[in-house]
Amino acid sequence: MANNIVTLTSENFEREVLQSDIPVVVDFWAAWCGPCRMVAPVIEELAQEYAGRVKFAKLNVDDYGDIAYTFRIMSIPTIMLFKNGQVVDKIIGARPKSDFVNFINRNL
Template sequence: MAHKFTDDNFEQEVLQSQVPVLVDFYADWCGPCKMMAPVIEEIAAEYEGTVKVGQLNVDEAPNISSKYRVMSIPTLLFIKDGQVVDTVIGAVPKAQLTDKIEKIK
């Protein structure tokens, strides 16, 4: 199951994570975000234990969204050792995300 990232847990859950992290910046009202939600859940299940996968609601965490300059959603950030190593904007096929995950694992 995908994690739920918030302003309160982002530092510990994402930036201090011992494993790479995929953060899905989304909003409940966003159509493409809803299309990506099942894909994010599948990836979370497949990579459990090796990659942390979660979602961050931009409406509930505007500070983090602006810190990472998220202008369009869905935006997916790949973070390793506290640093953004890759970014995907928009709804994309699962294979594109898993390819990027394999490169940072």
């Protein structure tokens, strides 16, 4: 995983996402999920392109199902954008990079 993508856990989710002073894109994923593996390189590219303006993070739903349940994650990958501790938008499923760019830009 890229150095500029935060690995989320129960211990750091609130600090890294809910208390962040910049928007946070959270990729809810699992290792066995083919579409999640397709999205991963796109997320890594975006994390570099938006460095300093948007924080990127990944949460493994198998390891932290309680958090996934809290945000009603029913399908993966689900990518949520948080601003000021609130979910403001989400994308479900593998999409082209342009969809993710539009998703981020319309929420900045």
